[in-house]
Amino acid sequence: MSDQNHDKYQQLVNQFWHNYLFLLEKYSIPVKVRSWYRKHVEEYISFYQGVKLQQHLPRHIDDYLTAKGRMAQTPEWQFRQIADALKLLFKEQIRSKWSAEYDWYQWRAFARELEPDHPTLMRDGNPSILVAPNNNPLIKKFRDDNTDLHFAFLKTIRVRGMAVSTEKTYEQWLVRFFQYHHWNDIANLDLSAMSDYLDYLALHRKVSQQTQKLALNSLVFFYREVLGKNVEGIHAYTRSSPKRRLPTVLSRNETRLLLNSMSGRSKLMASLMYGTGMRVMECVRLRVQDIDFDYQQITVRAGKGNKDRVVPLAEKLIPDLKSMLKETRALHEGDLAAGHGEVLLPTALARKLGKAAKTFKWQYVFPATRLAMDYTSGFIRRHHIHQTSLQKAIRKAAKDAGIDKRVTSHTLRHSFATHLLESGKDILLIQELLGHADLDTTMIYTHVIGKGGLAVPSPLDAL
Numbered sequence: 001m002s003d004q005n006h007d008k009y010q011q012l013v014n015q016f017w018h019n020y021l022f023l024l025e026k027y028s029i030p031v032k033v034r035s036w037y038r039k040h041v042e043e044y045i046s047f048y049q050g051v052k053l054q055q056h057l058p059r060h061i062d063d064y065l066t067a068k069g070r071m072a073q074t075p076e077w078q079f080r081q082i083a084d085a086l087k088l089l090f091k092e093q094i095r096s097k098w099s100a101e102y103d104w105y106q107w108r109a110f111a112r113e114l115e116p117d118h119p120t121l122m123r124d125g126n127p128s129i130l131v132a133p134n135n136n137p138l139i140k141k142f143r144d145d146n147t148d149l150h151f152a153f154l155k156t157i158r159v160r161g162m163a164v165s166t167e168k169t170y171e172q173w174l175v176r177f178f179q180y181h182h183w184n185d186i187a188n189l190d191l192s193a194m195s196d197y198l199d200y201l202a203l204h205r206k207v208s209q210q211t212q213k214l215a216l217n218s219l220v221f222f223y224r225e226v227l228g229k230n231v232e233g234i235h236a237y238t239r240s241s242p243k244r245r246l247p248t249v250l251s252r253n254e255t256r257l258l259l260n261s262m263s264g265r266s267k268l269m270a271s272l273m274y275g276t277g278m279r280v281m282e283c284v285r286l287r288v289q290d291i292d293f294d295y296q297q298i299t300v301r302a303g304k305g306n307k308d309r310v311v312p313l314a315e316k317l318i319p320d321l322k323s324m325l326k327e328t329r330a331l332h333e334g335d336l337a338a339g340h341g342e343v344l345l346p347t348a349l350a351r352k353l354g355k356a357a358k359t360f361k362w363q364y365v366f367p368a369t370r371l372a373m374d375y376t377s378g379f380i381r382r383h384h385i386h387q388t389s390l391q392k393a394i395r396k397a398a399k400d401a402g403i404d405k406r407v408t409s410h411t412l413r414h415s416f417a418t419h420l421l422e423s424g425k426d427i428l429l430i431q432e433l434l435g436h437a438d439l440d441t442t443m444i445y446t447h448v449i450g451k452g453g454l455a456v457p458s459p460l461d462a463l
Contacts, residue, residue: 040085138175173218198237247414266393276311277416289361
């Protein structure tokens with residue numbers, strides 16, 4: 001190559017990178033990571049050395065990201081960054097005809113968890129049957145008027161293995177946000193729109209700090225993971241004032257009255273929650289293999305924070321639990337005979353141990369009374385009992401027992417911790433049984449033990 005041609009070539013290369021860096025600035029990519037975006041594009045170009053970028057097709061992206069995805073040392077955040085870098089290159093700079101229709105979302109969401117040809121619900125499933133019905137008019141408007149955007153949200157949240165309850169909660173916050181902004185071009189609402197809404201929640205709705213944080217998490221997920229936007233500038237908004245709440249705790253006598261006002265399966269489940277400190281969702285999701293009768297313990301799988309822990313099993317509950325398991329086995333055998341009986345498994349285990357889904361040990365201890373559509377996969381299966389049925393049974397029992405405190409399913413967990421503390425158990429042991437990450441969370445129970453506020457007698461009794 002002559003010096004003149006080399007200079008001309010170098011000018012074109014410099015102009016190429018100048019244009020790409022301009023795009024990064026336009027799309028608010030942080031300055032400190034722009035060099036990484038360039039590095040990702042350089043590695044991609046080197047991977048297909050000799051093939052002009054204008055000649056690249058979707059299969060080139062698929063093959064390259066598949067190869068990157070098999071590199072175990074590539075962290076998830078970096079994999080998404082690579083996909084973002086290529087998306088900007090082909091969609092905004094090269095402007096390849098296919099780039100607008102290409103499914104960039106799959107790579108941001110999968111983040112090397114699945115092969116691109118894996119038969120998942122998002123690639124082979126029928127979207128129309130994967131959305132649970134909802135009569136909320138705002139949610140219906142979001143789904144009907146923004147079908148592609150809603151499906152992108154659905155795809156992203158499901159392939160990342162997030163809880164169904166999280167999916168519902170995030171969707172509800174999104175439609176409130178869109179309604180606040182009068183549904184104006186929702187895919188292009190900027191960060192100032194998010195800040196305005198968070199200000200509104202704090203200043204006008206007077207929501208708690210936790211509620212505002214939940215709204216923020218929903219919006220950040222939508223902007224960053226679904227729309228692929230940078231959200232680093234979302235710090236300028238009014239924070240809700242923190243409120244310190246003490247938990248409602250039942251006395252031992254009140255706990256006894258509550259449980260005696262219940263019967264059947266709901267009594268067994270409420271007794272388990274009080275006897276183990278399990279949360280309501282941990283109780284309803286309990287699987288057969290997690291109960292150890294010999295060691296008198298229960299393993300709580302994937303609790304809050306996706307952590308496992310072991311809790312004690314009361315000896316007096318063993319006969320009722322064994323009787324419950326006999327009913328569950330009979331129900332499961334009937335499902336198998338009818339061509340069903342396959343329970344939902346965690347995503348990774350479902351790929352590794354697919355046939356295990358029909359074994360008894362993986363079944364829920366407290367199965368639902370009927371088969372139903374699983375909207376995460378499109379299959380008909382028997383799920384666990386819905387938590388609301390237990391929550392309603394507990395509230396009704398509290399009313400029947402004449403307990404005037406505000407009693408919820410979580411009150412049993414609070415009572416478990418408080419009664420252990422009153423009996424002299426170590427606070428660190430209670431922290432481990434509850435699965436708290438922070439000891440300060442467990443320390444709140446020291447404020448409700450004993451007779452009188454903070455175990456201090458009222459001076460009126462001394463008169």
